[in-house]
Amino acid sequence: MHMADALVAPAVAATMYVCSGGVAGFSVKKVRLESDPKKIPVMGVMGAFVFAAQMINFTIPGTGSSGHLCGGMMLTALLGPYAAFLTMIGVLLIQCLLFADGGLLALGCNIWNMAFYGCFLGYFLFWRPMMKKGMSRGKIVGASILGCVVTLQLGAFSVALETLASGITDLPFSVFVATMQPIHLVIGLVEGLITAAVLLFVYEARPEMLSCSEERAKSRFSFKKTIAILGIAALVIGGAVSLAASSNPDGLEWSMERLTGSTELENDGTGAHAAAEEIQEKTALLPDYGFKNSDSTFGTSFSGIAGSAVVLIVCVGACYAFRFFKKKKS
Amino acid sequence: MNKLGNALYEIHHMDMLAAKDQWVNRLHPLVKLVLTIVFLTVTMSFQKYDLTGLLRMGIYPIVLFIVGEISFCDSIRRLRIVLPLVCFVGLFNPIFDRQVIGYIGTVPLTAGMLSMVTLMIKGIYSVLAAYLLIATTSIEKICYALRLLHIPAILVTQVLLTYRYVTVLLEEANRMTQAYSLRAPNQKGVHFKVWGTLAGQLLLRSMDRANEVYESMTLRGYRGEFYYTAKEPCKAKDWLYLGVWLALFAVLKVTG
Numbered sequence: 401m402h403m404a405d406a407l408v409a410p411a412v413a414a415t416m417y418v419c420s421g422g423v424a425g426f427s428v429k430k431v432r433l434e435s436d437p438k439k440i441p442v443m444g445v446m447g448a449f450v451f452a453a454q455m456i457n458f459t460i461p462g463t464g465s466s467g468h469l470c471g472g473m474m475l476t477a478l479l480g481p482y483a484a485f486l487t488m489i490g491v492l493l494i495q496c497l498l499f500a501d502g503g504l505l506a507l508g509c510n511i512w513n514m515a516f517y518g519c520f521l522g523y524f525l526f527w528r529p530m531m532k533k534g535m536s537r538g539k540i541v542g543a544s545i546l547g548c549v550v551t552l553q554l555g556a557f558s559v560a561l562e563t564l565a566s567g568i569t570d571l572p573f574s575v576f577v578a579t580m581q582p583i584h585l586v587i588g589l590v591e592g593l594i595t596a597a598v599l600l601f602v603y604e605a606r607p608e609m610l611s612c613s614e615e616r617a618k619s620r621f622s623f624k625k626t627i628a629i630l631g632i633a634a635l636v637i638g639g640a641v642s643l644a645a646s647s648n649p650d651g652l653e654w655s656m657e658r659l660t661g662s663t664e665l666e667n668d669g670t671g672a673h674a675a676a677e678e679i680q681e682k683t684a685l686l687p688d689y690g691f692k693n694s695d696s697t698f699g700t701s702f703s704g705i706a707g708s709a710v711v712l713i714v715c716v717g718a719c720y721a722f723r724f725f726k727k728k729k730s
Numbered sequence: 731m732n733k734l735g736n737a738l739y740e741i742h743h744m745d746m747l748a749a750k751d752q753w754v755n756r757l758h759p760l761v762k763l764v765l766t767i768v769f770l771t772v773t774m775s776f777q778k779y780d781l782t783g784l785l786r787m788g789i790y791p792i793v794l795f796i797v798g799e800i801s802f803c804d805s806i807r808r809l810r811i812v813l814p815l816v817c818f819v820g821l822f823n824p825i826f827d828r829q830v831i832g833y834i835g836t837v838p839l840t841a842g843m844l845s846m847v848t849l850m851i852k853g854i855y856s857v858l859a860a861y862l863l864i865a866t867t868s869i870e871k872i873c874y875a876l877r878l879l880h881i882p883a884i885l886v887t888q889v890l891l892t893y894r895y896v897t898v899l900l901e902e903a904n905r906m907t908q909a910y911s912l913r914a915p916n917q918k919g920v921h922f923k924v925w926g927t928l929a930g931q932l933l934l935r936s937m938d939r940a941n942e943v944y945e946s947m948t949l950r951g952y953r954g955e956f957y958y959t960a961k962e963p964c965k966a967k968d969w970l971y972l973g974v975w976l977a978l979f980a981v982l983k984v985t986g
Binding site for chain 2: 402403404405406407408409410413424425428431432437438440441442443444445446447448449451452453455456457458459460461469478486487489490491493494496497498499500501503504505563567568569570571572575576593594596597598599600601602605606609
């Protein structure tokens with residue numbers, strides 16, 4: 401479906417360059433916002449993969465012909481629409497320069513016809529809505545086939561429109577469209593099946609590589625969510641579950657009771673031991689996990705919640721301090 | 731040689747041509763890129779019946795083939811990709827546009843025939859122009875010129891990396907398909923039962939390679955952008971070369 405320069409008038413080429421350039425600029429901004437330096441090498445290698453994979457002939461059963469992988473749809477499923485679009489631009493530019501597949505002047509048209517529809521419409525119309533509520537083999541096959549068929553149909557229609565607008569052929573628009581669309585329907589179907597086969601393999605082997613995958617969503621660390629969950633858990637455990645805490649002695653106390661007959665060591669009322677106990681009694685806000693001079697069960701709940709909060713504050717504070725000193729050191 | 735092998739050969743061949751120490755190769759890449767785009771724009775802007783104007787534009791590829799000492803026969807092979815679609819579109823012109831505009835001997839020449847020929851010449855010129863650019867300028871230099879034109883660094887870096895790894899992954903894909911074809915003789919292409927496995931394996935290997943590439947780049951100081959060690963300014967001869975061609979294109983277009 402690569403358009404040659406000869407099929408495009410300079411005005412049409414310039415218009416399509418502006419359209420594709422606008423989308424490319426937006427994609428660059430989006431990829432930059434992700435601020436993931438790892439993404440660029442991954443995009444580069446994935447571009448090379450698409451290039452190589454498109455040269456493998458996949459036999460179509462029952463026919464003597466072969467099909468190829470649909471780059472746009474596959475990249476968008478793996479990298480997301482913005483990175484996929486930029487990757488496809490690189491692939492199309494190299495194909496045009498090295499293999500004369502498409503032309504320099506028609507590059508804007510080819511980017512629009514193959515990269516824009518495949519990456520953006522393929523993602524926002526099919527891939528994301530279908531994978532929103534979880535992935536399955538059926539959904540991957542459906543999204544791949546639908547995505548490839550529809551985006552290729554749109555691409556082929558755009559080729560006809562751009563050729564018509566360029567005014568270089570006397571072939572009636574209806575005839576051109578009637579020739580292009582059925583051919584690309586079959587091509588889209590085959591490309592969709594090949595893309596589905598590859599994505600299914602990835603889904604089985606490394607599902608986290610697919611965009612919108614549950615695994616990828618799970619792996620996203622949300623600080624606010626984590627703090628909220630921990631806070632609720634601390635409230636429930638410290639406030640409610642602590643009321644049902646066992647009155648039986650713990651392991652150490654049980655051992656001591658077996659040896660000495662009491663769960664606590666008796667002090668002789670002199671020396672450092674007595675002084676330390678006196679300080680502890682005076683400073684302890686919640687002695688024996690309750691309010692001072694009170695047997696209320698509310699004291700136990702309050703102790704649980706307050707203790708959890710203090711532990712949380714100390715831990716978070718320690719983490720921030722560690723990060724601060726690490727940054728300072730580097 | 732299969733498709734993958736052909737692609738590998740083509741890339742190595744173009745790399746060798748671009749690395750030649752010719753006068754044209756030493757010109758500033760920005761000048762050559764701009765000239766190619768201007769040439770294509772001017773060529774494609776000729777009316778579909780303006781055969782003489784179009785033929786005169788042939789001076790640009792002819793001069794470059796001679797000065798750059800580039801084989802014309804090698805470039806012809808590239809036409810096999812472009813010409814089918816151009817021919818498909820052009821072949822309908824004689825059918826739908828039958829207005830007779832002259833005679834060659836006793837054979838009538840229709841406007842459709844003329845527009846078909848101009849379309850094919852445009853197709854040939856566009857392929858030759860791109861070929862001459864890549865045969866005299868490496869991808870790295872073209873990317874440098876793109877940066878000078880303020881194309882975002884992310885895009886240019888991505889093109890460079892894709893080009894760098896195209897050969898590596900083509901070789902890998904070639905090895906895999908060769909191993910497959912040895913185990914599945916008399917079979918054309920890859921059987922549908924292993925579509926996913928074969929391409930998927932290549933994909934996973936590519937992803938692992940991407941991670942290794944990223945780690946090695948990080949170890950060498952990569953922080954998200956490539957830096958060019960020295961900026962190469964346009965010299966007087968580059969400006970002169972650009973000026974002469976632009977003036978010639980303007981004359982050919984105005985008098986065409």
